[in-house]
Amino acid sequence: MNKQITLSSYRLIDISIFTILMIVFELIAVRAVNWFHEVYSISLFIAISLIVMMRWGVWSIISIIAGAISYCLVNDAVFENYIIYIFGNLFILINLFWFLLGKDRIRKGYWTVLFVLSGYVLVEIGRSLVAVFFGGKFIPTLIGFLGTDLINALLALLIIIITRKQNGLFEDQISYLKRINEEERNQNANTEV
Numbered sequence: 001m002n003k004q005i006t007l008s009s010y011r012l013i014d015i016s017i018f019t020i021l022m023i024v025f026e027l028i029a030v031r032a033v034n035w036f037h038e039v040y041s042i043s044l045f046i047a048i049s050l051i052v053m054m055r056w057g058v059w060s061i062i063s064i065i066a067g068a069i070s071y072c073l074v075n076d077a078v079f080e081n082y083i084i085y086i087f088g089n090l091f092i093l094i095n096l097f098w099f100l101l102g103k104d105r106i107r108k109g110y111w112t113v114l115f116v117l118s119g120y121v122l123v124e125i126g127r128s129l130v131a132v133f134f135g136g137k138f139i140p141t142l143i144g145f146l147g148t149d150l151i152n153a154l155l156a157l158l159i160i161i162i163t164r165k166q167n168g169l170f171e172d173q174i175s176y177l178k179r180i181n182e183e184e185r186n187q188n189a190n191t192e193v
Helices: 007-035 045-074 079-101 109-132 138-163 173-192
Strands: none
Touching (some): 007 173, 045 079, 045 109, 109 138
C-alpha cells in the first residue's frame, strides 16, 4: 500500500523536528555556559532559523519564537528579556525579502553569505531596538549583542554552507518535493521502456 502524506502534514512534522532541535540546542547552549564556566554560549538559533526559513518561508516564525522562549526559560529571564528576545528575534523575518531574488540564487555563492550575515545583523538590531523601550541605549546594546553572537553567526555560516550541499536540506521544500516527484516519474518511465 502506497500511503501519501499531505503537504501540511509534512510541513508540520518538518517544522516540529527543527523546533525541537532548536529548543534542545538552546537548552544545551545555555547549560553549557554553567557546565564549563564560560562567558559566551554557542547557539544554533541563527542557523536553524535560516534553514527553516529557506525550507518554509514565514512558517519559520514557529521555530524562531520557540527558540527565543526556550532561551529565556532556561536563563530564568525576567519579563523584559522575553519581550526583547521574542520580538527582537522576529526581525530575522526581514530576511524573507531575499527570496524576491529567488531561493535558488540564495543557495549559491556569496548570496548565502549575505543571507546569513543579514540574518545575524537583523536579529541584533531587532533585540537592540526592543531593548531601547526598556531603557537601553541602542548603540552600546547593539555592540554588545553583535559581540556576543559573532561566533554564533560564523557557526551559522559554516552550517548553512555545509547544509546547502546536502540534497533538499537547505532548499524550498515545495520545490524540492516537486523535483523529487519529477525525478521519480522520469525514473519510472525509463524502467517501463
